[in-house]
Amino acid sequence: MLTYSYLSPGKAGFCEKEKPEIIQSGDAVVRVTLSSICTSDLHIIHGSVPRAIAGVTLGHEAVGVVEQIGGGVKGVAVGDRVAVNVETFCGECFFCRHGWVNNCTDKDGGWALGCRIDGMQAPFVRVPHADTGLTKIPAGVTDRQALFVGDILATGYWAADISEIGSGDNVLVLGGGPTGVCCALCADIMGANVVLCEKNRGRGEFLRKNFPSLKVVSPEEAEKICAAFPHGGADRVIEAAGGEDTFQTAWKLARPNAIVTVVAMYDKPQTLPLPDMYGKNLTFKTGGVDGNKCGEILSLIAQGKLDTAPLITHTFSFDELDKAYKLFSSRADGVMKVAVEY
Ligand SMILES: [Zn+2]
Ligand SMILES: [Zn+2]
Numbered sequence: 559m560l561t562y563s564y565l566s567p568g569k570a571g572f573c574e575k576e577k578p579e580i581i582q583s584g585d586a587v588v589r590v591t592l593s594s595i596c597t598s599d600l601h602i603i604h605g606s607v608p609r610a611i612a613g614v615t616l617g618h619e620a621v622g623v624v625e626q627i628g629g630g631v632k633g634v635a636v637g638d639r640v641a642v643n644v645e646t647f648c649g650e651c652f653f654c655r656h657g658w659v660n661n662c663t664d665k666d667g668g669w670a671l672g673c674r675i676d677g678m679q680a681p682f683v684r685v686p687h688a689d690t691g692l693t694k695i696p697a698g699v700t701d702r703q704a705l706f707v708g709d710i711l712a713t714g715y716w717a718a719d720i721s722e723i724g725s726g727d728n729v730l731v732l733g734g735g736p737t738g739v740c741c742a743l744c745a746d747i748m749g750a751n752v753v754l755c756e757k758n759r760g761r762g763e764f765l766r767k768n769f770p771s772l773k774v775v776s777p778e779e780a781e782k783i784c785a786a787f788p789h790g791g792a793d794r795v796i797e798a799a800g801g802e803d804t805f806q807t808a809w810k811l812a813r814p815n816a817i818v819t820v821v822a823m824y825d826k827p828q829t830l831p832l833p834d835m836y837g838k839n840l841t842f843k844t845g846g847v848d849g850n851k852c853g854e855i856l857s858l859i860a861q862g863k864l865d866t867a868p869l870i871t872h873t874f875s876f877d878e879l880d881k882a883y884k885l886f887s888s889r890a891d892g893v894m895k896v897a898v899e900y
């Protein structure tokens with residue numbers, strides 16, 4: 559079968575491979591029906607993900623249909639429509655038992671798909687630990703609605719969850735990219751008063767039109783709004799922008815004793831100016847997602863409370879992946895997320 563693979567630093571492309579088979583009893587083989595491209599795929603291609611293995615099939619966001627299961631798989635059956643989780647995890651180690659599945663110590667634990675083992679930019683994928691790595695999609699939820707459940711939506715849900723949001727909390731989300739939108743939507747359904755800050759005017763307009771439940775503002779407006787909050791800043795800040803100075807903005811716009819959750823992946827090290835923030839008594843939490851709430855997320859989608867399908871601005875067929883990557887990395891034509899059909 560044809561796959562889209564990371565070939566060497568700076569290079570990705572189509573590459574012929576054998577169709578995957580069951581290797582361990584906990585494996586499933588999934589026929590991919592829709593996949594996407596994530597910024598992390600670009601990081602791999604640029605050579606900035608040291609654990610990524612050259613030759614690996616890219617892709618860690620997809621939905622599909624279970625084609626084959628190993629003898630130990632109990633949670634899904636052949637023919638089930640499933641969302642594939644970016645993280646595969648054993649469910650039994652110290653970290654998994656605490657829900658910290660990103661740090662699962664199994665050899666296929668954490669983010670393996672599309673990084674260390676072949677991923678979903680291919681017609682078929684082998685998913686280890688299928689009982690934890692696959693979630694059945696409820697009837698009535700479309701592939702496009704479920705596409706982001708295993709990665710950016712899992713991240714948004716996790717970020718809102720660890721931010722310990724209470725009803726009525728003023729939550730500032732920095733960055734209106736796909737992950738920031740997921741964070742904002744999840745904080746919204748947790749009962750927060752959400753302000754989503756996006757500096758790109760075109761993107762801001764897109765968000766206001768497609769996600770009318772969100773209050774989308776410019777950085778200047780965000781500063782004024784946060785200063786006017788009752789206790790001098792946001793109760794919670796989720797930093798999903800990853801810009802030059804957005805980490806500084808994140809803690810500055812937080813009120814004393816706030817929680818600041820950092821989801822963004824930075825290109826460069828950041829400064830933690832402890833003398834400047836002394837007395838503000840902030841709590842910082844940092845990511846990689848623990849993607850173990852996909853069932854809850856799918857149920858919220860099924861109830862009509864969450865819909866990220868409008869993030870899909872462009873749709874390509876599998877054989878157009880070169881074109882899809884070019885568009886996604888150039889950020890041209892207002893692209894937010896692409897969907898790739900098989
Ligand atoms: Zn990703
Ligand atoms: Zn584990």
